[in-house]
Amino acid sequence: MDRVSRFFYALEKTRGAKKHVTCLLAEDGTPLTEPVEMCGRAGAFYTSLFSPDPTDPGACRVLWEELPMVKTSDRDRLELPLTLAEFSEVRRRMPTNKSPGMDGLTVEFYRVFWDVLSPDLVTIWPESLQSGVLPLLCR
Template identity: 75%
Template sequence: MDHGSRFFYALEKRRGVKKHVTCLLVEDSTPLTDAAEMCGRARSFDAGLFSPDLTDPNACRVLWDRLPMVSAGDRDRLELLLTQAEFLEAFRRMPTNKSPGMDGLTMEFYHVFWDVLGPDLVTVWAESLQRRVLPLSCR
């Protein structure tokens, strides 16, 4: 029994060595080979990559001023409470044999069990809209 495990462990170890980073080229094409220097440079690169960019307030104002406005009538209609019929219609328009969430439940499942699930789902979504926060299971 241990022989097979030992074989695959050794195989994976050899593959791991091949995937090991031995050199990192920095912006000016200078190679780094010290592990600590490579880690530090990679961390600083990632930090800069995912940091927020400064935004010009004037550019934002121009962008916001040019966006179209929703009329008062449309706004009132859009802010009405959600209905089970609206959700059922949205579900009918979704592609079949697909899962809209991470639970793996397909649209066919929701169609079959809509009478049981529909009222609870509409309640959860309506409360989420009112609170402006989705439950953790829906994020």
């Protein structure tokens, strides 16, 4: 048993070493190898990448004016609470051997335990829409 554990430990150590970042390039192309410099460069890169760009108000106006509008009657219908029948229809149409969430629970699991889970799903969904936050396990 120990030999198998040692083998997998060594394998993971080798794989981990391959994933280790040893160098980043500065904006001017200079290689950075010091961990502090690399962290600073990575932080600056992602700060720049995810910072909002200035927008042109005229372009925004054109964009918004060109968008199609949903009719009031359709909007009212779309904003109705989801029903158990709608949840059931979605569950029925889901492909097998798939896991719709990060918890790893498959579609087959939901099909087997649907009678137990469905009342909670129908309750949680409107509360999440109202608060704007999904429960941690649903994210």
